[in-house]
Amino acid sequence: MASTPFSPSNSPRLITGQDKILPARPADFGQIPSWVSLNRASSVKSPPTQHGQVENLHLLSLSRQGKFEQVHEFIKTMDEAGIAVSLSTYKSLFETCGEMGRLSDGRLIRDRLRNPPGFLEDCALQMYCDCGSLSDARRLFDKMREKSSFTWGIMISAYAQRGVLDKAFQLFSLLIDAGVGPNFSVYISLLRSLMDSSCLEIGRQMHCHLIKTGSGSNASVGTAICNMYVKCGWLWGARIVFDQMAEKKAVAWTGLMVGYTEANMRNDVLQLFEKMVKEGVELDEFVFSIVLKACAWLEDLRVGRQIHGYIVKLGLESEVSVGTPLVDLYVKCACFESALMAFQKINNPNDVSWSALISGYSQSGRVEECLKTYKSLRVRDGALNPFIYTSIFQACSTLADINSGAQAHADAIKRGLISPLYGESALVTMYSKCGDMDYASRVFSLISEPDTIAWTAIIAGYAYHGIASEALRYFRKMQDSGARPNGVTFVAVLTACSHSSLITEAKCYLKSMNSEYGVAPTIDHFNCMIDVYSRAGLLQEAFELINGMNFDPDAMSWKCLLAGCWNHRNLKLGRIASENLLQLNPDDTAGYILLFNLCVSHEKWEEAARIRKKMMEKNLRKEVSCSWTTVKGQWHRFIVGDRHHPQTKEIYAKLKEIDFRDSNSEDWSLLIEEDASCILPERRHQLLEHSERLAIAFGLLSSPRNSPVLIFKNLRACRDCHDFAKHVSSVAEREIIIRDSSRFHHFKLGQCSCGDHW
């Protein structure tokens, strides 16, 4: 960006017609050369400007620029010249001190005043409160002889806003005793300070008092009472107050809808909205934010689109508070094009709007777009917030892009934009999925009070890496901490067991879920258990569990069994699993390919050919197997037999040098893409050029000897390549980490962390 003519380091200069002032930049007091008025003030000989307006104005200008030393100095100059600081200037100075939190400057200015009028004393009081010094405020308050209802209101609100309820209500009763009729704003700020269920009793007393004094019938006070009950979790009371309100504006409806949202009653929100429309209440942009939020949660696209139509009619599309939740609605309903269009209609998108868009990109798998948007926002100095960073960490998890991830992490630290728990858990997951459990656990250890989700993230991380001992250690620590595991935690725990073949432990955890932890097992947990048995080769047990459980098996149940059947070469059960899987999900390529492989391995050529033909007829193709790695932030992607890489020669030379002979190759999945006549063992030579091998060879060539080679793969690693990696880790004495579609494998000295149970 071009430097502006008034960058702070420049000495003051005159504005000439040649200076370009960027139109997009708002007026900035810092750009007004203050010496213009300063020189004038000091050069004026006699008499000064009529009422000292220029001087008073200059004083304000200095204060708005935060130049308080000059403010004090200039006041002195004015004193010497006999020019008075006007009352309205004092008022503005107090306001500015309050906004900027300049407590000591505010004190200095306040101390100049002798017998200020009441309203100005109120301003000083407000200034002390805004600067956060309730002690200064209270001292002044106690000293004040004439206290108006505003005076009381300022002091009481200050206590109430800061949650100092005892002092707030103490003053409130003094106020009543003093016989000063309190104004509504006092009531409202007191009601607003009652934020949770522990305040319900005092809230009821307030309500009672307001009924007695008759103030409860005021629309704003009524709304505040209603919202107080919502915050205290007494929805029923809120509804009664609401129903009895004579005048119900959109605000009141919105407040109650918030209550229904928090009580997970989204359908009631929509019903309330319908009623509102029928009663002809004038709608505003805020009603739509909460209503659209309900639609998004319900993923109700039909109603959502209707409401969108209404919004267009009312011309509210361009409002941030409407456009932003509209973006989220379409994201949640998987209509990304509509989301983007809604975003483009927003007039002045704020950070919330941007975070809705960025999280939309991330949730819909458009991760590259997600990072691009964040980066452009950053260079344009756009408003970033913790939500945006949380989505970015999530996107980097999906991409397994540790470079962008770590950069964003550093950036978020610098800006103080890591959201407690949300951002922190996302970081744990990000580092886990990028293969770095060391960082993941370090981030986790910095979380001051991990909740269920944070604990689950670290447990799942270790589970995913096949480090069951650590996963289970964290699970025990979680219980010591008092956080309660939920269903997702148990998926992580059981996954840890399945990747380390801890059969007895898994059985135990599954059994104790309900009895010890009060978490009802779902089909997901049973699928984990089926996976435990299947990976361990206990295929009969897995099959019996499928038939014996209280759930109807889903596609995942059969897929776990089928994968186990392939790994342990069980054709009989494999056929059953495949058949059931394809019945539930006829387009699942795994259902064909794994059975195909099984048939070939059992030399059932005709059956294999039939499966292949069926797949062709359905136009189903095996996803192209692909592996990648990063070197110095640069991606290197390989497919089978790839010769596009500039270092192809060296890569193939390295493969030859490694000289690994597949003793008993059994992966024929590639054949599925070939002509039927090609189901021939000779095709096995392609194994030598599987994508992960190319990536490993390249990784060995281009990374320092002491660092592990980290490879990512879109599909599960085949057994031959798994053996290959073990071999390399031993002959090259390098640690190799492969993340396939189901987990991490850490290869060291010829062994894999998965213990060959993958």
Next chain:
DNA sequence: CTAGGGTTAG
């Protein structure tokens, strides 16, 4: 000094 409400994340 004239009040009350909303939208984004693991």
